[in-house]
Amino acid sequence: xxxxxxxxxxxxxxxxxxxxxxxxDFLREGCAVALVDVNGPALMKTQNELxxxxxxxxxxxxxxxxxxxYALARLVEKEFGPVxxxxxxxxxxxxxxxxxxxxxxxxxxLRINLTAQFWTCKxxxxxxxxRGSGHIVNFASAGGILSLPNLSxxxxxxxxxxxxxxxxxxxxxxxxxxxxxxxxxxxxVNTGMFEGSKMVAGTRMLSASDVTQKVIRAIKSNQAMVAVxxxxxxxxxxxxxxLLPIGAMDWLNKMLGMATxxxxxxxxxx
Numbered sequence: 635x636x637x638x639x640x641x642x643x644x645x646x647x648x649x650x651x652x653x654x655x656x657x658x659d660f661l662r663e664g665c666a667v668a669l670v671d672v673n674g675p676a677l678m679k680t681q682n683e684l685x686x687x688x689x690x691x692x693x694x695x696x697x698x699x700x701x702x703x704y705a706l707a708r709l710v711e712k713e714f715g716p717v718x719x720x721x722x723x724x725x726x727x728x729x730x731x732x733x734x735x736x737x738x739x740x741x742x743x744l745r746i747n748l749t750a751q752f753w754t755c756k757x758x759x760x761x762x763x764x765r766g767s768g769h770i771v772n773f774a775s776a777g778g779i780l781s782l783p784n785l786s787x788x789x790x791x792x793x794x795x796x797x798x799x800x801x802x803x804x805x806x807x808x809x810x811x812x813x814x815x816x817x818x819x820x821x822x823v824n825t826g827m828f829e830g831s832k833m834v835a836g837t838r839m840l841s842a843s844d845v846t847q848k849v850i851r852a853i854k855s856n857q858a859m860v861a862v863x864x865x866x867x868x869x870x871x872x873x874x875x876x877l878l879p880i881g882a883m884d885w886l887n888k889m890l891g892m893a894t895x896x897x898x899x900x901x902x903x904x
Contacts, residue, residue, distance in 0.1 A: 635854045635855055636769075636853065636854045636855075636856070637854075638660070638663040638664060638665055638719070638850070638853065638854065639663065639664030639665070640664060640665075641663075641664075641665045641666075641718040641719055642665065642666050642667075642668070642714045642715055642716065642717050642718050642719070643657075643660040643665045643666070643667050643668070643717070643718065643719040643720075643721065644667070644668040644670060644710060644717045644719070644720050644721065644758065645657045645660070645667060645668070645669060645670065645721040645723055646670045646671070646697050646721065646722055646723050646724035646750070646754065647670075647671055647723040647724030647725065648667075648669035648670055648671050648677065648680060648723070649669070649671035649673045649676035649677040649679075649680050650671075650673075650676055650680065650825070651823075651825030651826065651827070651842060652723055652773070652823060652825055652842045652845060652846060653669075653671070653721075653723040653724065654680050654684075654842075655842035655843055655846045656721060656723065656842075656846040656849060656850075657669055657680070657684060657690065658684055658687060659843075659846050659847065659849075659850050660719070660850075661684060661687040661688035661689075661690060662687060662688070663850065664688070665688070665718075665719070666688070666689040666690065666714055667684070667688070667689070667690040667691075668690070668691060668693055668710045668713075668714055668717070669681055669684070669690055669691065669692045669693065670693045670694075670695050670697065670706065670724075671692075671694065671695075671724070672694065672695065672696045672697070672724075674694045677692045677694060678692055680692070691713060691714070693706055693709065693710060697724055697746065697750040697753065697754060698742070698745035698746050698749065698750050700753040703750070703753040703754055703757050704753070704756075704757050706757070707757035707758055711761070716761045716762075716765060717758045717761070717762075717768075718762070718767065718768055718769065719768070719769045719770075719771070719853060720754060720755065720758045720759075720768070720769070720770045720771070721771040721773075721849075722750070722751040722754055722755075722770070722771065722772045722773060722795075723771075723773045724746060724750065725746060725747045725773060725775075725791075725827075726742065726743055726746050726747065726827075727743070727785070727788045727827050727828065727901065728743060728787065728788070728901070729784045729785055729788070729828070729831065729896040729899035729901070730784055730899075731783070731784055731786075732786045732787075735786070735787060739787065740787045743787040743788060743791055744787065744790065744791050744794075747788070747791035747792065747794075747795065748791040748792075748794040748795055748798070751772055751795060751798060752798070755770060755802065758770075759813070762811075762813050763811055763813065766811070766812050767812050767813065768812075768813045768814075769813065769814040769815075769816070769853050769856075770799075770802070770813065770814070770815045770816070771816045771817075771818060771849060771852075771853065772795050772798065772799045772815070772816070772817045772818070773795070773817075773818045774792045774793075774795040774796045774799070774817045774818060774819050775788075775789075775792040775795075775819055775820065776819050776820060776821045776822075776861075776867050776871070777789045777792045778792030778793050778794075778795055778796045778817075778819055779793075779796070779819055779867060779871055779872060780871050780875065780892075781793075782887070782892050782893070782895070782896065783893055783894075783896070784896040784897065784899065785896060795817060796817055796819070799815055799816070799817035800815075800817070800858075802815050803815035803858055814853065814856040814857075815858065816849070816852045816853065816856075816857055816858060816859065816860060817858070817859055817860070818845065818849055818852075818859075818860040818862075819859065819860065819861045819862070819867050819868075820840055820844075820845045820860075820861075820862040820867075821837055821840055821862060821863065821866075821867060822837070822839055822840065823839070823840045823841070823842055823844070823845060824839045824840065824841055824842070825842060825902070826901075826902035827901065827902055828896070828899060828901075829899070829900045829901055829902055830898045830899045830900030830901070831895050831896045831898060831899045832891060832894070832895045832896075832898060833895070834890050834891050834892050834895055835889075835890045835891050836866075836890065837863075837866075840862060840863075844862055845860070845862050848860050848862055874886070
């Protein structure tokens with residue numbers, strides 16, 4: 635098991651929700667944390683609160699802007715030194731049917747949820763390779779394993795994160811770099827992103843800490859995937875998709891309420 639004490643962690647989407655909780659977890663582990671978010675006021679508030687727990691600093695950055703990300707990498711290294719743990723947590727959702735999504739909504743979802751992870755990895759991975767150690771955590775979703783109506787752009791981005799992460803992990807293994815890559819697939823978490831959506835039969839709303847504590851353990855043990863809850867997301871869903879005909883899978887989704895759970899989506903107000 636890895637010891638995280640003294641490591642430098644960078645967390646995107648750190649101002650609130652899962653990113654904030656995970657940043658606090660890192661501080662308790664003895665890490666210094668670079669808090670990254672596009673929402674400056676919320677980020678500064680989080681930084682002021684988390685500074686009581688450990689060393690952290692706020693960096694306002696639009697991670698969908700690759701040049702801004704490369705500039706961020708230089709700034710963070712100057713203030714903290716090389717980053718040991720990169721967490722690509724930032725994400726957005728627009729839970730609407732395809733024809734109700736604006737072109738801007740689609741492009742923004744893909745840029746923030748998926749493309750930005752390429753820029754951050756390209757920015758921070760070279761120094762990890764040079765030093766011979768590091769860990770990358772990419773947040774996907776249960777929606778990166780099973781698609782649902784009203785989530786075409788979101789699911790496309792999260793399926794992409796799973797594919798990107800698994801490919802990157804194999805590249806690190808192929809070259810025998812001592813760099814772990816973990817992708818995270820949680821069910822619905824109470825961060826407000828899916829405010830208004832209904833819970834699917836047999837599931838419960840997760841707290842941020844339900845997920846982040848498992849992420850910390852995954853980094854320490856170099857786990858390739860974190861699924862929350864584990865058995866339904868990691869085993870049952872993929873197995874059901876393989877075994878059932880597509881029509882039967884659609885029927886099951888309808889019976890469990892998956893087909894309509896996002897019809898009442900409102901999203902986070904801030």
